[in-house]
Amino acid sequence: MSLHDIALTLNDGTETTFGEFAGSAVLVVNVASKCGYTGQYDGLENVYREYRDRGFVVLGFPCNQFAGQEPGTDAEIEEFCRLTYGVSFPLAAKANVLGPRQHPLYAELARFPADDDLGDKVRWNFEKFLVDAEGHVVRRFRSAVAPEAPELRAALEAVLPLAAAVRAE
Template sequence: MSIYDIEVQTISGETQSLSDYKGKTLLIVNTASACGLTPHYKGLQSLYEQYQEKGLVVLGFPCNQFAGQEPGTNEEIQSFCELNYQVTFPLFAKVDVKGENAHPLYTYLLTHTPEDSRTGDIEWNFVKFLVNANGDIVKQYSARTEPADIASDIEAVLA
C-alpha cells in the first residue's frame, strides 16, 4: 500500500484519490479555524504560492478533535479560509486524525514517517507532514513549527 491508494473527501464532498497528486511534493496539515495556531493558514498559503509551480501542493484536513476548535461545517470552513486567509490550496472534508476513527490517511502518515522525525502522535492542530514526489513521507513537524521554517526542507525535496 502507498499513500496514493488512499481516498479522501474534498471539502465539497467529492471522493478523490491521492493518486491525483502523484509526482507532486505534498505538505499535509490538519487544520482548525478557531485555534491559536490558525494564523498558520497564512504561512501555508505563502508556501503554496511560493513553491506551487515547482510542484508543491498543500493539503488541508480540518479536524475538530482538539478542544473543539473546528466546529464549523465544511462550507463554513471553506468560506472562513477563503475570506480570512485567501486559501487557494486544496481543503478536504473534516476528519479525525487520531483515535479509533482516525482517517486512513493519518493512520498511514503516523506509521510510515521515518523514525527520526516521527512523534507517533498528532498532538494538536497544524501538525505537518512533508511527502516527496514518490509518495514517501520525509518528515513530520510539530503543530508549533511555523510554515516558513519548513521552506528549506521543501526546497531540498523539490531539488
C-alpha cells in the same frame, strides 16, 4: 498500501485519492479555525503560492478533535479559509486524525516519527507531514513549526519535483 491509493473526500464533496497529488511534493496539515495556530493559514498559503509552480501542494485536513477548535461544517470551513486567509490550496473534508475513526491517510502518516520524543500520535492542530512526489513521507513537523521556518523550507526545497529535474540536467 501506497499513500497514493488512499481515498480522500475533498471539502466540496469530490471523491478522489491521495494519488491525485502524485508527482507533487505535498504538505499535509491538520487545520482548525479557532486555534492559537490558525494564523499559520497565512504562512501555508504563502508557501503554497511560492512553490506551487515547482510541483508543490498544501493539503489542509480540517479536524475538530483538539478542544473543539474546528466546529464548522465543510462549507463554513471553506468560507472562513477563503475569506479570512485567502486560502487557495485544497482542503479535505473534515476528518479525524486520531482514534478508532482516524482517516486512513493519517493512520499512515502518523507512523513517521517526529523529531522529538513525543511519540507518533498527532499532538495538536497544524501538525505537518511532508510527502515527496513518489508518495513517501520524508519529514514531520509539530504544530509550533511555522510554514516559513527555515527547517521546513529546506526540507520542502529538497523534495520539490521540478527542482530535482533542474538539478539532474
